[in-house]
Amino acid sequence: MTCLRSFNIRFAIAMLVLMALAGCGDSNIFEGVGDKNSKQAQTEQALIAMDDGDYQTAINILTTLVQNNPGDAQLLQYLSSAYAGAAGLDTLNILTVINQLDSNGQSGNIDMIGLALGNANGQLSSEEVAAKLANINNAIATLNLIQNPNSDQTIQLGVLSMAHFSLSLGELIMGDLGTDEVTLTEQGIHDQYGGNPADFSAASPQTLAGIEQDIANMNAAVTSLNAISGESNDLAQDILDFQSAIDQGADGQITSGDLEHYVDSL
């Protein structure tokens, strides 16, 4: 398995998260396993498939493993990672994007997710948004099956929630503007509105509740990141910056007005 190495402290922390996302680094403990039908051998097969970018195969293997080993936190985390990978949230592209944004002073906003999930400009079609949202929803639902999640899993949930927020907002924007594509970057959203105010009054209570949960999950990830690093760190700051731009009043409650204010401020 290929694992990325040697980043600065920010990326060391991002690595921790993203290697957990990819299941990277754990596979060699299964070397020499004899029975190809054993849990260990099947898990190794799934990790190899993920490493090859064959996320559907990984999802299929891990779904069976999870059914046969209910409540197994490690398997649930791998399955969540496979769904995230299917959505395009894989280690290499998100690290590359964060690295580029960081050097441009552009991290801590929706660009982190839009440029990882969309094309080079952060653009996605409505079909792509729907398909990625379905995979991210599965990734989140799978992680939520873990009882007493550890820090890695809490941070993974926070990263998934940033993606869930961004894609949910993308759906709202396409609904508001009547378009079938969206550019999930600050500049892209600004250009799409062309100075006109956003109107999310049609946002469903379910959508707003989902985004409110995203904010809560991002908060928990920041707490875990700070606990791991012992002090404030860049990735935690990125998440906090993103969150404070979205949640007016920092009250943990997200209204359509919060989201309109966010879009109008871009």
Ligand SMILES: [Ca+2]
């Ligand atoms: Ca609020």
